[in-house]
Amino acid sequence: MKFVIVSNNDFMKHIDSPISKVKTGLTLFLLLLNSFAQADSIPMEKVTLKNEWVHLGADGKLVYKKTPKGDRIMDFSYAGYKGGGIALPNIPVKITVKPLADASADCTALIQAAIDKVSAMPLNKDGFRGTVLLEPGTYPCSNTIKIMADGIVLRGSGKSEKGSIISMNGVKHTAIVLSNGINQRIGNRLGNAGDNEKAIKITDNYIAAGSISFTVANASGFTIGDNVEIRKPVTEKWVKFMQMDDLIRDGKPQTWIKTGSLLITERRIAAIKGNKITLDVPLVDSYDAAYTNDETTMVLANDVKRLKQAGVENLRIVSPPQAVSHTKALYYGVRLNGEDCWLRDLDLIETMESVGTGGRRITLQRVAVVRKALHQGPSKPAEFAPNAGQLLLDQCSVEGDNIWFAALGAGQTGPIVFLNCNFIGNGRIEGHQRWSTGMLLDNCKAPNGGIDFKNRGSMGSGHGWGTAWSVAWNCEANSYVNQIPPGTYNWVIGSKGKSTPIPRPFNSAGPNLPEGIFESPNTPVNPSSLYLTQLEERLGKQALKAIGY
Template identity: 50%
Template sequence: MMKRNMLAVICGLITCGALAQGGKSQWVYKDKTGKLTYKTTPTGDRIMDFSHAGYMGGGVALPVVPVKRTVQPSGSEDDTRQIQNAINEVAAMPLVNGFRGAVLLAPGVFTCSASLTLSANGIVLRGSGSGAGGTTIKMTGGRHTAVVIGVDNTNIALGRTERADDNEEGKQTTINHDYVPAGTNSFTVADASGFAVGDTLIIRRPVTDAWIHLMGMDDMKRDGKPQTWISKSAKEVIKRKITAIDANKITVDISLPDSYNARYVPGTTVAKAAVSHRVKQVGLEDLQIHCPPLEIDYGHAPYSGIRVGGDDCWVKNIYCRETMNTTVLAGNRITMQRVRISHTFTNLGASKPADFSLEGSQNLIDRCDVTGGNTYIVWTSSLIPGPNVVLNCTFKGIGSRIQPHQRWATGLLVDNCTVADGGIDFMNRGVAGSGHGWTMGWGVAWNCIAKTYIIQNPPGAANWAIGCIGNRQQTARLFDSAPVLGEGYFDSHGKPVAIQSLYLAQLQERLGISALHNINYESNSQVAFHNKKPALTPVKTDVDKTLGLNLAFERPVNTSEVRGNTREFGGEKALDGNNKTYWATNDGQTAATFEVDMEGPVDINALKVSEAPGNRIEGYKIEAQVQSDWMLLSEGKAIGDNMVVKFPKVTAWKVKLTITKAKDYPAISSFGLYLTSKKK
């Protein structure tokens, strides 16, 4: 069971000043000459070199592209066409040193009812500033993404069409090692005769029954139904460039983000990669994207911000207000720098959107800022290989998390990030979603601040939290209460290590101090990390005089229906500690469901439910999700004003009220869950 303290904050570990530095990591440290030195696991694995993340492979300044067209706000109901026409005109110009030119949006408000698409190499869409007096794209019309970089079809899910570009040519060989450690730069193949220095390789690591069994992903069930973690037809795909060949030994430019164990994944193939046809050298700069504040769950939200499906692209100085699932990085070597995202309202429901979705490799999210609750701030998609880096970012919002999300991503570095109201999780999500299972291997949290950490070691892999501040938690895989999974490597926990940023240290060692200057860091020192002075959000509670602390207070909730589809009668109104507000369905409804997500395993042995005035309910049952299945806690005909039910202690991930019969529309004013003491 998770070691959870509902009232816990980062007790005494965060001060109003700078955090004391000086700890030393045993996994990455500088030797007497100042060279980075790496500890290895017993099988030879080490933390990978993350410095190749970012535009053009890291340490390269973002280009300044000359303006070729300027667009003024028209004052009309829709500026989409005139902006797109200007983009298309620049896209038809010849490439000069890899660029065609920039479209400049003048100061003012541009109303756009559809996506702006940048689908040619070497073009930039630039505003006149992301603050007051700058450029604003005001989103209206039907559901769409504000700006799409990549394919000219906004209905194609990024991460699918773009990754289909990972083709190969020439003959194929196989890795000829019993074990290739994660973090290494070299391996032996059966036959290297078809390759040359400078070739880009495509390495395909298969998904096998043996590996799925090793990972414990072949026994997942939800509601009695087997869940599929990763299809056996899938492969983990990475690309690397050959830097040396010695007989059949190949050395590549970027260390490998995963291990290759022939016992579990035999037949890992290596071939020459075909030329990529993704869009390249496209930028978005200096503007604001704005849609109306929406009191809504993200699944029904009409507007998202930016989708990048190209390689060697960048997004900088952008302010996204109110958009949901705001950014997607589906290409490679993308830099998102100083992207700010704010949500006025907390996302409704237990299911959460992602503000930064990592669906490609070698991507850098740098000095970005998110404000808003109940979100996945950063997540990863399935089988996404590193290096990917989240650097020097500040994230605020109760219940929000950096949490790799789906089916085995590898090589993520969360470096000097602050998530003071939420968590950083490298974990087994079990049957969550549609069987997300193990989400991250070979991930590193470095010198971070977070309220909580769930760092777990997958079988045959590792995850690290080094120099981090915050509460360590242990849990079983999601929706199970046992067994509690072993922790990953916590190193110098509670004391930041002397190497301020691992990414910057690796970048400087590889390319020199000029590489830091190119990305606007003067040095790898605490001065550059303004987010190390976080302000904690005060913790609110709801306490019943008899039953104690309400463990359901302000939890995410999913409901089958909301009266009038307005926040006024949303499910969260039954969890706000105010008996004058309530969740309700529409007139004529006689059945409904109300499901509270406990966001982790929580012990409960009592509940209290109150109907809103009217007492309409004539049949109900209340169940807890325990060990991936539902356990009945209470069943009856009436709820009334203050129904209290006590039961033997259970460890619940979710609790669901099912209303089976009602005179008219059901309405619940309060729903509380408690762990009472024996004295009570």
């Protein structure tokens, strides 16, 4: 039996009709079953007309539905600068830069010299050195501007055409890179064990998605505040369970995730009681000893040396139009690899693969990408590559066609939150490949595009399952591919748009893969914003005010 999506308007038409006087629940049920088929159908067992997985209880607090094993929608509120709910800082200006008198002269060295000078200044007690301010005007740049020291901010005087403009030219390069260049631990991605590491076994038979604590064999070598990695081994048994052991493309076997590699999640220890470890942020994924060969471990990782307390804000980056494949592009936007860093009030015009992130506890606020030149070729660029843990994209936007609006990379773990973001064009947002987990799209709009939590099969080089434990909450999209990986869930809740059941790519004869959870299709739910409600419940109203809500 199929259950057809019913829009709120059509439902109200039925309620206002004479038949609404019939008060039996059966009548209403039949009305819904026979209402106008505006969208593709969804299996009835996957649909509810209210939000059961997260809803407000009688006391106004959030109530979470759990699976029999205890899995739940996670608390996403830890995403963002300093772990969420903390205002982005305004750092005093140390050096002001003006455009060169010759409007065509290259300004890369001018800006870099100012950044280097502030980089040599001492850190203050809050971990900042100071801001380099660009006065209004155009700054032609033929090479990358680099921020490599903690506590540095590059600030323009506005992101409009009358503000501060980085005008890209010359050789192939990225406009701005924030990274200290140190070879860092992987953290929140796919990786391998390092030399001389002491891995402590986690003894729980099952750790549910959304959990914040677990038991280890011996906690004596750890202290509160330690940075740790939780490591899920990729085993042959798990790959087979995920039905990823039979990927074929052009007659050749494809590898989803190499067995023996590790899915790594980075956290801090918040509490220790005996051998029980409590983390600072919930876990996104589930950990089943039956499929990890009982080899899930925790490793001390205090030697992470990321760039910290750095940002770029209030300016415009402009590239010449690039109507080419992303493989032939010359000009890219911003790359940020750090911790407790931010991008704020940026416009990126015609850059390719515009914003890439790595690290954790990062906020991107009001970052807009505009691509008028049509990208060429079937392989698409990702304008946002949100590959950082505890990442918040707040009021960001992309405009363009034949692109990925945003695509998560292999093994990326959340929470990763898109809040009040807008996407214009026919692009899509998705976990792109190889088991990214913990993405929330909260009140995001892609009216001509799509939101996908799906299996990409043999696409790419064997991308396979791209997303698990991810949520679209009160969103709008033209279509959703919402699929359910074995042993996990994905959710589309209170969101407008049609479901598009599909088979695994390169297996187009079918069958369609099982669909994820749909709740209250085409009808928004309460609370209006999951992220903001979770944040307020955890830290209070002052946390909302701190981030502008």
